[in-house]
Amino acid sequence: MTTRIDTRFAELAKQGRSAFVTFLMAGDPDPATSLEIIKALPKSGADVIEIGMPFTDPMADGPSIQAAGLRALKAGMTLKKTLELVRGFRKDDNATPIVLMGYYNPIYIYGVDKFLVDAKSAGVDGLIIVDLPPEEDNELCLPAMKAGLNFIRLATPTTDDKRLPAVLANTSGFVYYVSITGITGAATADSSAVSEAVARIKRHTKLPVCVGFGIRTPETARDIASHANGAVVGTALVDALRNSLDAEGRATGKTVNAVAELTAALAQGVRGAQQAAE
Amino acid sequence: MNIAKPNSYRSGPDDRGHFGIFGGRFVAETLMPLILDLEKAYTEAKADPAFQAEMNGYLKNYVGRPSPLYFAERLTEHLGGARIYLKREELNHTGSHKVNNVLGQIMLARRMGKKRIIAETGAGQHGVATATLCARFGLECIVYMGAVDVERQQPNVIRMEMLGATVMPVQSGTRTLKDAMNEALRDWVTNVHNTFYCIGTVAGPHPYPTLVRDFQSIIGNETKAQMQEIEGRLPDSLVACIGGGSNAMGLFHPFLDDPSVEIFGVEAAGHGLTQLHAASIAGGRPGVLHGNRTYLLMDADGQIQDAHSISAGLDYPGIGPEHSWLHEVGRVNYLSATDDEALAAFQLLSKLEGIIPALEPAHAIAKVLELAPKRPRDHLMVVNLSGRGDKDVPQVGDILRGKSK
Ligand SMILES: Cc1ncc(COP(=O)(O)O)c(C=O)c1O
Numbered sequence: 001m002t003t004r005i006d007t008r009f010a011e012l013a014k015q016g017r018s019a020f021v022t023f024l025m026a027g028d029p030d031p032a033t034s035l036e037i038i039k040a041l042p043k044s045g046a047d048v049i050e051i052g053m054p055f056t057d058p059m060a061d062g063p064s065i066q067a068a069g070l071r072a073l074k075a076g077m078t079l080k081k082t083l084e085l086v087r088g089f090r091k092d093d094n095a096t097p098i099v100l101m102g103y104y105n106p107i108y109i110y111g112v113d114k115f116l117v118d119a120k121s122a123g124v125d126g127l128i129i130v131d132l133p134p135e136e137d138n139e140l141c142l143p144a145m146k147a148g149l150n151f152i153r154l155a156t157p158t159t160d161d162k163r164l165p166a167v168l169a170n171t172s173g174f175v176y177y178v179s180i181t182g183i184t185g186a187a188t189a190d191s192s193a194v195s196e197a198v199a200r201i202k203r204h205t206k207l208p209v210c211v212g213f214g215i216r217t218p219e220t221a222r223d224i225a226s227h228a229n230g231a232v233v234g235t236a237l238v239d240a241l242r243n244s245l246d247a248e249g250r251a252t253g254k255t256v257n258a259v260a261e262l263t264a265a266l267a268q269g270v271r272g273a274q275q276a277a278e
Numbered sequence: 279m280n281i282a283k284p285n286s287y288r289s290g291p292d293d294r295g296h297f298g299i300f301g302g303r304f305v306a307e308t309l310m311p312l313i314l315d316l317e318k319a320y321t322e323a324k325a326d327p328a329f330q331a332e333m334n335g336y337l338k339n340y341v342g343r344p345s346p347l348y349f350a351e352r353l354t355e356h357l358g359g360a361r362i363y364l365k366r367e368e369l370n371h372t373g374s375h376k377v378n379n380v381l382g383q384i385m386l387a388r389r390m391g392k393k394r395i396i397a398e399t400g401a402g403q404h405g406v407a408t409a410t411l412c413a414r415f416g417l418e419c420i421v422y423m424g425a426v427d428v429e430r431q432q433p434n435v436i437r438m439e440m441l442g443a444t445v446m447p448v449q450s451g452t453r454t455l456k457d458a459m460n461e462a463l464r465d466w467v468t469n470v471h472n473t474f475y476c477i478g479t480v481a482g483p484h485p486y487p488t489l490v491r492d493f494q495s496i497i498g499n500e501t502k503a504q505m506q507e508i509e510g511r512l513p514d515s516l517v518a519c520i521g522g523g524s525n526a527m528g529l530f531h532p533f534l535d536d537p538s539v540e541i542f543g544v545e546a547a548g549h550g551l552t553q554l555h556a557a558s559i560a561g562g563r564p565g566v567l568h569g570n571r572t573y574l575l576m577d578a579d580g581q582i583q584d585a586h587s588i589s590a591g592l593d594y595p596g597i598g599p600e601h602s603w604l605h606e607v608g609r610v611n612y613l614s615a616t617d618d619e620a621l622a623a624f625q626l627l628s629k630l631e632g633i634i635p636a637l638e639p640a641h642a643i644a645k646v647l648e649l650a651p652k653r654p655r656d657h658l659m660v661v662n663l664s665g666r667g668d669k670d671v672p673q674v675g676d677i678l679r680g681k682s683k
Contacts, residue, residue, distance in 0.1 A: 056582045057456065057567060059463040060306045066450060078579040104304060105566045109580030131304040131566070135294065156308040158470055163311060181308050182468040 001148050004097040004125045005173040008047060009208045009229065018225035020045055020270040021210055022263060023101065023234030025052040025068035026085050027077025028241060033251040034072070035088045037241070040260040042096045045267025048210075048230065049089075050128065053082050053102030060130045062185035064235045067242070071249055079106045079115070083122040090123035099152060099173070101128040104140065112140055116147040126150035126173045134166045141170050154178050155201055157193075164204045174208040174230065175201055182213065185235035189214035195227035218269025225273035233266050287534035287609050290600065295484020295570075298606060300599035303483040305569045308467045317485045319390050324492075329385065336381055340414070341371050343378075343496065347504035347660070352630040353646075360653035362646060363513070364633070364663045365501050367525065372410050374403040374636065374665030375497060375525040380476060382493035384411040387474035394418045394469065397476045398462040400427055400455035400521065401591030401638060402434025403665050404478030409443035419443040422461045424454040427590040433669045452584045455521075455594045459568055479522025480598030483569030487598050494528025501660055502532055509658055515540040517649065518662035519642040520612070521556075521591045523598040525664035534609060543601060544645045546587035547614035554586035557614040558597045559605050572599040588617035588677075589637035591665075615644035623647060624667065624674060636665035637674070 012019050022041050027034050041049055054069040054077050061069070086098050100119065107115050107129070119127075127144055134141075134153070141151040150173030158181060159167050168175065177197055179189035189211065198209050211224050212232030225231040237259055244258035245251060290297040303313060323329040337343045346366045354362045367375040380397075387395060395417050399405030405421040412419035421438055425447040428435050438445050451457035466475045480487045480494070498516075505513050516533060518526035520543045533539045548555035555561060558573040565574040567582060575583040575595035585595040604610040615623075623643035628634045635643060642661050650659055667674070 055580075056451065057460050059460045059568070060308075060467060062464075063450070073581060080579075103566075105574075105576070105582070106580035108566055108571075109576065109578075130306050131569070133303065133305060133307050133310045135303045135310065154307045156306075158308050158311045160311065167307065178308065181470050183464045186468065 003148070003150050003173060004095060005048065005150050008097050009174060012047065018228060018270055018273055019047040019210060019230030020221070020267045021048040021050060021212070021230050021232040022046040022237055023050040023052060023232060024237055024241065024259070025054060025065065025072050026082040027054060027072030027075055028068045028238070029071050029245055029249060029251050029255070030075040031077060031081055031085065033255055035085055036256050037259050038085065038089050040256055041263055042093055044260045044263035046096070046263055048097045048099065050099045050101045050232065051082065051086065053079055053100055053106055055103040055106060058103060060183055062183040062235065064185045064238045064242070068238045079110050083118050086122040086124055097125045098123060099126040099128055100124055102130070104129050104131050107140065112143055116144055116149060120147055120149060124149060126152050128152045128154065128176060130154065134169065137170055145170060145172065152176050157181050157197065161200070164201065168205045171207065174210050175205060176232070177201060177209055177211045177228070178213045179211050180213050184213055187214050188216070188220065189224060191223045191227060194224055198228045218265050221266045221269035222273045225270040231270050237262055283607060287604065287607070288531065290603065291484060291488055295488070297600045297603035299564065300572050300602040301484055301487060301570050303569065304566050304571070305483045306467055308470055312470055313483055315390065316386070319386055320485055320489050323386055323389060333382060333385060337496065341377050341381065342369065344500045344504070345369050347501055347508065350631050353627065356630055357647065357650040359651040359655065360515070360657035360659040361655070362650055363505070363658065363660045365497060365529065365660055367497060367662060367664050368635065368666035372403070372407045373668065374407070375494060375528060376404040376478060377407040377410070378496055378528065379478070379490045379493040379524060380404065380407040380411050382489065383476045384415060384417070387417070387476070388415060390474065392472060392474035394473045395476050396420045396422065396462050396465050396473055397478060398422045398455065398458040399478060400458065400593055401589065401636065402427070402431040402438065402669060403591060405443070405445070406434050406437050406441070408476050409438040409441035412443065413441045420446060420465065422446050422448050422458040422465070424448050424452070424458045426453045427455065430673050431590050431669055432672060454585070455590070456582065456585070463568070479524040480527045480600060481522040481568060481570060481572070481596060487570065487600055490524050491527045491531055491600065494524050495531045497525065497528035497662065498530060498532035501529060505658065505660070512536055512539055513658040513660045514538065515542065515649070515657065515659045517542045517544065517642045517646055517659065519544045519592060519638045519664065520597060520601065521594050521638060522596070523601045525662050527598060527600060529660070529662045530610060541610045542645060542649065543610050543612045544641045545612060545614040546589060546592035546641055547616040548586040548588070550616055551614065554584065555614070556585035556587040556593050556595065558595060559602070559612040560614050562595070564602065567596055570599045572602045573597050573605070588620060589641065591636070591638040592641065613645050615641040619644040621674065621677065633663070634667035635663055636667045637670045639664045
């Protein structure tokens with residue numbers, strides 16, 4: 001089964017460049033503005049879009065993304081509305097891959113089978129679920145693969161060579177390398193450690209490897225993108241969004257542009273990278 | 279409930295940490311290797327007689343075990359039914375049952391060579407126990423505590439600081455125990471290379487619910503032997519309060535396969551089950567949080583709801599996975615007590631027995647006030663007095679003065 005993710009990475013490989021992957025929270029700061037923002041991302045240079053599914057207790061996220069989730073929940077966001085957001089985006093973009101990222105409980109409560117059907121029909125291509133390690137593959141990973149969705153696994157600095165095969169076994173789409181031990185928005189990735197880690201993962205898999213956590217600037221994005229098949233930026237975009245809000249946390253006329261401009265700058269950084277040899 | 283009755287209620291979990299559908303290992307990949315290491319270290323320690331011998335030495339001479347099983351004569355007379363025994367966990371060093379588990383986990387941390395210990399705490403009893411053993415063994419100790427709880431459990435905050443621990447007030451979410459646990463998990467993900475997470479109850483990813491249960495089972499094992507000595511037989515019923523459920527599981531587990539023993543867990547009903555409360559079995563349903571599948575308070579979208587209890591130690595929207603299973607198979611009856619019922623029981627036990635209980639076990643006492651009068655006079659009822667009320671004296675004093683004004 002070929003997904004939009006597979007197609008996109010194949011295209012990029014032909015062009016000889018790495019992917020720029022953006023992360024923003026669904027419904028932040030409100031559902032309507034969120035859709036506008038997501039729609040603006042491909043035009044600004046995003047190659048793959050990750051959309052966070054808001055959750056009250058995001059235990060792998062730092063303060064920025066925690067706050068983004070709470071803003072979205074306060075604005076009435078639900079998992080159902082997150083799928084509507086994707087559907088809305090798909091009306092005029094059928095090529096940019098969409099990956100939903102978040103925690104398992106809202107999906108479990110929605111109902112795994114129903115969720116997979118609805119996500120697929122809304123135009124979702126892949127899932128990243130932080131609290132589902134390979135030990136829990138029966139829960140969602142295997143059903144998702146069957147439903148034709150990529151299940152993208154996180155590999156981390158603590159995933160050693162012994163464990164990597166288990167982590168990669170049911171992974172598809174791409175591998176997301178978490179460049180630091182820590183939560184989102186905390187430390188900055190060290191590019192030499194990242195390049196070593198990516199090389200190590202590539203010894204075990206043919207899948208593209210994208211790197212995230214700790215990338216905030218076009219310079220770091222370029223640096224990391226030169227060692228990997230993609231660079232993921234989340235917290236910096238979420239912060240740009242937040243800084244554009246009014247005192248009550250509502251969207252202003254600047255909000256969509258603030259995110260689009262930073263996206264464009266980061267995308268330029270990524271496009272400036274010399275992609276590492278396969 | 280159409281769930282097959284198992285041959286034994288004591289054989290769980292399976293090798294993937296499941297009690298029926300509950301439990302599991304729902305954690306970030308960063309933590310998985312360490313969780314597997316911990317499981318291995320615990321399996322080895324369990325099989326090592328030197329580990330048990332060292333634990334026993336500290337349990338006796340440092341913690342002060344065994345804790346007495348005390349016949350509450352005046353409470354029994356007052357209620358006119360079952361003979362009520364109190365398992366005096368409040369007499370342990372640091373004032374609660376929490377120390378039994380912390381001792382075990384700190385010994386494991388030492389075996390694993392971890393020098394930095396983190397913990398979450400609600401009432402502060404688990405934090406105090408952790409700070410105490412870290413002081414004893416010269417380990418760095420960081421305790422995450424919701425800002426609301428820092429406020430209402432000041433005496434324990436001061437104790438932890440005196441013991442050399444760093445108390446980190448948590449401002450995220452509802453600023454109570456659930457958020458303290460989130461923040462501790464965030465610390466752990468960040469400092470996984472040198473840090474041991476000492477979880478305070480029978481929750482979290484496998485193997486925590488099992489190892490905490492095993493370390494707390496000394497409560498039930500002692501009770502069994504003591505009751506045999508005093509009355510020459512098994513008790514007829516057991517009652518314990520439930521936050522995450524560690525004092526309850528410690529008392530219950532050794533009796534699960536004794537069918538004549540009725541077992542009652544008491545959740546916190548806060549302002550009442552139709553309002554804000556912390557009774558996850560009475561008011562929740564199965565979901566996934568903090569590393570395990572269990573009963574949780576949540577909305578229709580799977581978002582975790584705010585819990586409320588007068589008692590910081592019970593103010594948690596979940597419960598240990600083994601309790602969820604014991605509920606579904608029908609072995610344990612889960613009841614609940616409101617803030618007001620707990621406050622009344624707190625005062626009654628203080629005046630009748632000269633024992634000021636913590637607000638947490640005051641919830642168990644509150645249900646004893648209902649259960650005991652309906653039982654015959656030869657019925658033997660054991661209540662786990664999981665902690666003493668010193669930490670609650672300022673809070674309860676304020677409430678009572680406010681009420682009497
Ligand atoms: C004295 C006491 N009892 C009970 C509890 C609740 O925890 P658990 O249900 O794990 O025993 C606490 C928690 O802080 C406590 O301090």
